[in-house]
Amino acid sequence: MKALIDKSNFIGLDQCTWLFCGAESPVHRGALEAVHDYMNARTGGPRGRERNAETEWKCKTNLAALIGGNARDIALMSNASEAISMVAQAAVLQPGDNVIINKLEFPSGILPWLALKQQGVEVRVVEHTDWGVDAQDILRLVDDRTRLVMTSHVSYLSGARIDYAKLYEELQHTNALLLLDVTQSLGVVPVDLSKTDILVSSSYKWLLSTHGLGVLAFNPGRFQALTPKYIGWRSVVEGLEEERFASFAVHSDARRFELGYPSYPTVYVLEYTTRLLLETGIGKIESHVLKLGGMLIRQLEDLGLQVMTPAEPSRRAGNISFAFQDAAGAAARLLEHEVYVMGGDNRVRSSLHAYNDADDVKMLIDRLPAALK
Missing domain, CATH: 3.40.640.10 (Type I PLP-dependent aspartate aminotransferase-like (Major domain))
Incomplete structure (x- = not known):
């Protein structure tokens, strides 16, 4: 899946994987x-x-x-x-x-x-x-x-x-x-x-x-x-x-x-x-995020993680969380590889918006096993 809003319009998204929008969004050049x-x-x-x-x-x-x-x-x-x-x-x-x-x-x-x-x-x-x-x-x-x-x-x-x-x-x-x-x-x-x-x-x-x-x-x-x-x-x-x-x-x-x-x-x-x-369309953004979130949930479950977010599209939005006791530590280890997530409250949260794509999900999934050790 490609991003709905071009990543190149955001400052720094060429150097990181931003799954952090539930905390803060990246800076759009227009902003x-x-x-x-x-x-x-x-x-x-x-x-x-x-x-x-x-x-x-x-x-x-x-x-x-x-x-x-x-x-x-x-x-x-x-x-x-x-x-x-x-x-x-x-x-x-x-x-x-x-x-x-x-x-x-x-x-x-x-x-x-x-x-x-x-x-x-x-x-x-x-x-x-x-x-x-x-x-x-x-x-x-x-x-x-x-x-x-x-x-x-x-x-x-x-x-x-x-x-x-x-x-x-x-x-x-x-x-x-x-x-x-x-x-x-x-x-x-x-x-x-x-x-x-x-x-x-x-x-x-x-x-x-x-x-x-x-x-x-x-x-x-x-x-x-x-x-x-x-x-x-x-x-x-x-x-x-x-x-x-x-x-x-x-x-x-x-x-x-x-x-x-x-x-x-x-x-x-x-x-x-x-x-x-x-202009992008909230309906289009929702559809994009729910599909991308469904992809992430399935891959988190394949890793054997306890996903806290409902799988049903109508019961979730952009935040996808899984339970993990050392959530802050996992987030810190992902940060070392420029993957931005929120870790705390015994859960790791990834947030998906219109600028995210399948490559972002892949980057997180590839880095997670080492970050969770």
């Missing part, structure tokens, strides 16, 4: 040019600010196209962790209320809720089954005091994909909002904002951008239930009027969660990379 565009815009003074605003809107429009939403449904934060914490503080939870998370969550999806325990909020944790979580596993813990359910679309740990649409269908008959973390899926498989209440993502993984932004998007249906606890000049309708010393009114859309300027260098890069992903 580097986008940073230069931002720096050039700065030299224009007021005109540069106009260019920033225009690029930010284009970036949000691209993101909206990726998730099936509207640009005004999207706020740009500093990172996904900040976005989740903002939601946790805005949810207006009372003593005796509960939120539900699961054992496959990354710490950014756990810690903001544990911090609410001191306010009397109960945190319910769903166990995984064979490194996956089913919608019914979550729904069994939902009751009248459940105010929010949080889950990742694709697990950072095992690579398992949850049927969040099925989960959301049931949650709409309850008092609970659904917060979906798409950090490990947005940019590589389809994501649908209409099937969740709140969506968050980082910018520097599957979206092929760089550090500096977190995506926070809202389904307008039940979004008004959230009241921001933190307010900045970008959150309000008229931040610079005389009345600002007496009162304020927050925006009616997602901008109410934006405190100040975002990282504009990242905005420029994300505008470029989301445009690239849309």
Whole structure:
């Protein structure tokens, strides 16, 4: 299988095997040019600010196209962790209320809720089954005091994909909002904002951008239930009027969660990379990655390894993990041969995107036996 996006357009991919996108993506040459565009815009003074605003809107429009939403449904934060914490503080939870998370969550999806325990909020944790979580596993813990359910679309740990649409269908008959973390899926498989209440993502993984932004998007249906606890000049309708010393009114859309300027260098890069992903086609990227992942899973199993990621295409995305106790050591030994994977949590994770090909899978498989000794 050939790469869907030409490897030569990425800096350094001719010298390594990059199976690391679940942690960070390689640098596309167009992304580097986008940073230069931002720096050039700065030299224009007021005109540069106009260019920033225009690029930010284009970036949000691209993101909206990726998730099936509207640009005004999207706020740009500093990172996904900040976005989740903002939601946790805005949810207006009372003593005796509960939120539900699961054992496959990354710490950014756990810690903001544990911090609410001191306010009397109960945190319910769903166990995984064979490194996956089913919608019914979550729904069994939902009751009248459940105010929010949080889950990742694709697990950072095992690579398992949850049927969040099925989960959301049931949650709409309850008092609970659904917060979906798409950090490990947005940019590589389809994501649908209409099937969740709140969506968050980082910018520097599957979206092929760089550090500096977190995506926070809202389904307008039940979004008004959230009241921001933190307010900045970008959150309000008229931040610079005389009345600002007496009162304020927050925006009616997602901008109410934006405190100040975002990282504009990242905005420029994300505008470029989301445009690239849309032009390539998420459906094509998904098909490419699932075929390549199926190939990798079969070869890992042939090596006798315990693959944690489901073999069924509909239950996975780009992350393929296998259990291994000295995962960090294995990753370090692969790094000596310029094969980039993530090792930790007693598992080795390889991440496949549109720039990967069959040669990358072969390189990993050829190097693995020595790395696992």
